[in-house]
Amino acid sequence: MAKGSEDAPVTIVEVSDYGCNHCKNFNVETAGLIEDLYVKPGQVKWVVMPYALGPQTAPAATAALCAAEQDRFFEYHRRLFDTQGDPDFMSAASFRQVAEDSGLDLEAFNACLQDNDYNNTVQENIMAATALGVNSTPTFFVNDMMIRGNQPLTSFQQQINAIVGVSDGG
Amino acid sequence: MPLWVLAMGVRNWPEDWQIRLIQLLAVPGLMVAFYLLLYHNGNLIDACTASSWDDCGKVSGPDAPYSSIGPIPVALIGLVGYAVIFLLTWLKDWWLLLDDYSPELIVGLTGFAFLFSLGLTALELFVINAICRFCLVSAAIITIMFVLAISYLRSFSGEAIGEAAD
Numbered sequence: 001m002a003k004g005s006e007d008a009p010v011t012i013v014e015v016s017d018y019g020c021n022h023c024k025n026f027n028v029e030t031a032g033l034i035e036d037l038y039v040k041p042g043q044v045k046w047v048v049m050p051y052a053l054g055p056q057t058a059p060a061a062t063a064a065l066c067a068a069e070q071d072r073f074f075e076y077h078r079r080l081f082d083t084q085g086d087p088d089f090m091s092a093a094s095f096r097q098v099a100e101d102s103g104l105d106l107e108a109f110n111a112c113l114q115d116n117d118y119n120n121t122v123q124e125n126i127m128a129a130t131a132l133g134v135n136s137t138p139t140f141f142v143n144d145m146m147i148r149g150n151q152p153l154t155s156f157q158q159q160i161n162a163i164v165g166v167s168d169g170g
Numbered sequence: 171m172p173l174w175v176l177a178m179g180v181r182n183w184p185e186d187w188q189i190r191l192i193q194l195l196a197v198p199g200l201m202v203a204f205y206l207l208l209y210h211n212g213n214l215i216d217a218c219t220a221s222s223w224d225d226c227g228k229v230s231g232p233d234a235p236y237s238s239i240g241p242i243p244v245a246l247i248g249l250v251g252y253a254v255i256f257l258l259t260w261l262k263d264w265w266l267l268l269d270d271y272s273p274e275l276i277v278g279l280t281g282f283a284f285l286f287s288l289g290l291t292a293l294e295l296f297v298i299n300a301i302c303r304f305c306l307v308s309a310a311i312i313t314i315m316f317v318l319a320i321s322y323l324r325s326f327s328g329e330a331i332g333e334a335a336d
Contacts, residue, residue, distance in 0.1 A: 021231045025212065053218060135219065
């Protein structure tokens with residue numbers, strides 16, 4: 001799931017778990033700033049890898065991928081974090097409510113959820129992330145550089161500026 | 171005085187050694203509580219780990235549902251509790267009235283803190299389904315303090331009975 005210019009010199013991959021409060025905090029506090037400062041101007045391509053630290057949160061990653069079918073992934077992604085802390089936020093009913101709030105076609109979304117279309121994709125994401133050394137969330141890859149944890153904007157700025165500076169100079 | 175102290179050949183061991191140990195333990199207690207308060211306030215960068223059982227974020231994070239009692243963070247209650255225990259064990263040396271009642275007061279305080287910690291640990295194990303190692307360290311400190319406080323109360327009561335008999 002990606003947004004931003006395909007030609008951007010920097011690609012940031014976000015590996016998040018929808019049950020992780022630090023991932024929520026990152027998305028509330030920092031993701032929007034990076035989007036405004038770097039994604040919209042075309043310097044950064046932002047990629048999200050729906051991931052799950054355990055089986056409890058895997059259904060949320062599957063639901064997010066169902067939203068991606070309707071090109072509403074990022075809207076759903078943000079709203080799903082907003083439901084964190086609700087008693088039933090990992091239930092199908094909650095996923096459907098978020099889908100409704102995100103303006104998704106509910107019939108198609110429900111069919112996708114029921115068919116478990118993306119269970120394997122989530123498992124593949126987990127295996128791929130584990131192979132890259134991910135064992136906590138949020139984890140980011142700024143091009144090849146791994147950043148662990150809910151880091152402030154300045155951490156990303158340092159990496160981005162270093163890469164863009166090298167690109168400009170080279 | 172405990173036998174192991176005698177066996178170590180320590181001389182001039184204070185009669186209220188339990189109180190000195192409680193006072194000493196209050197220092198790491200304060201540090202742990204302060205760390206947890208920073209954690210609760212989101213001042214420490216952290217991440218969720220793959221292990222579902224060791225996650226301070228779920229227990230004491232800013233969005234953790236059981237990390238506050240109303241508007242008051244649990245970590246702040248801990249910080250104040252350790253501060254009160256430290257002050258009590260320090261002030262009793264200067265304030266005779268406090269010294270007279272210090273065994274009961276310290277048992278009461280550490281007993282309440284022990285029950286509070288027990289409740290929080292039960293919440294972690296059976297409701298939140300995650301533990302925070304720093305909370306466990308705090309619970310261990312409180313438990314040791316409570317045991318020491320009871321030991322002090324018993325020795326104090328023994329002295330009082332001895333004095334009355336004399």
